[in-house]
Amino acid sequence: MAAELTRGWSDEQLKSDDLAKKDIIKFLQDHGADSFLAEHKLMGNIKNVSKTAKKEQLIAAYSNLFESKRFKGTDPLEKVTEQVKAVKIEEKESKPEEVVDEGPPKYTKYVLKKGDKENFPKKGEAVGCWYVGTLEDGTVFDSNVTTCKLLNTG
Numbered sequence: 001m002a003a004e005l006t007r008g009w010s011d012e013q014l015k016s017d018d019l020a021k022k023d024i025i026k027f028l029q030d031h032g033a034d035s036f037l038a039e040h041k042l043m044g045n046i047k048n049v050s051k052t053a054k055k056e057q058l059i060a061a062y063s064n065l066f067e068s069k070r071f072k073g074t075d076p077l078e079k080v081t082e083q084v085k086a087v088k089i090e091e092k093e094s095k096p097e098e099v100v101d102e103g104p105p106k107y108t109k110y111v112l113k114k115g116d117k118e119n120f121p122k123k124g125e126a127v128g129c130w131y132v133g134t135l136e137d138g139t140v141f142d143s144n145v146t147t148c149k150l151l152n153t154g
Contacts, residue, residue, distance in 0.1 A: 005031060007066055014059045021050045024058045028065060036070040 008027065013019055025046050029037060037043045040061040042053065065071070121127045133142035 005071060009062075011059075011063075014062060015055075021053065021055055021058055022046055024055075024062055025049050025053065028058070028061055031071050032061075032065050033070045033072055036065060036068070040064070 009019060009024075014024070025042060028040075028042050029046070029049075032040075032042070034043070040057070042049055042061065130145050131143065132140060132145060134140050
């Protein structure tokens with residue numbers, strides 16, 4: 001493929017406003033090796049690359065692509081990295097996921113009076129809420145049932 005690929009645009013065409021940055025980026029991404037694209041910061045979505053790259057940088061990368069002849073498939077590192085990626089993917093698939101059983105909930109909730117959708121507390125109003133904090137062995141460490149203090153939601 002490298003022998004067949006020729007320069008599509010001359011230097012004058014590259015510098016003119018008729019040729020968009022997106023066209024140059026698309027050509028470079030279609031024909032440049034991954035290491036070449038990473039070196040010139042041209043990896044990623046065309047829209048995002050066109051926002052960050054200047055036209056002069058793209059022209060220099062286009063010229064450098066043909067000078068260095070680093071087209072897709074010519075970079076020996078590309079093949080090695082593809083093989084390494086494939087091995088890593090296989091390793092991830094072979095590991096089973098551990099299922100964690102959380103068991104029953106750590107609290108109990110009792111609704112004494114079910115509310116309707118019209119009457120509910122507004123921000124800043126005091127609401128009643130009883131709670132009892134116990135340890136695993138059953139000893140109570142905190143409670144407001146005996147004092148009946150109201151919680152403030154504001």
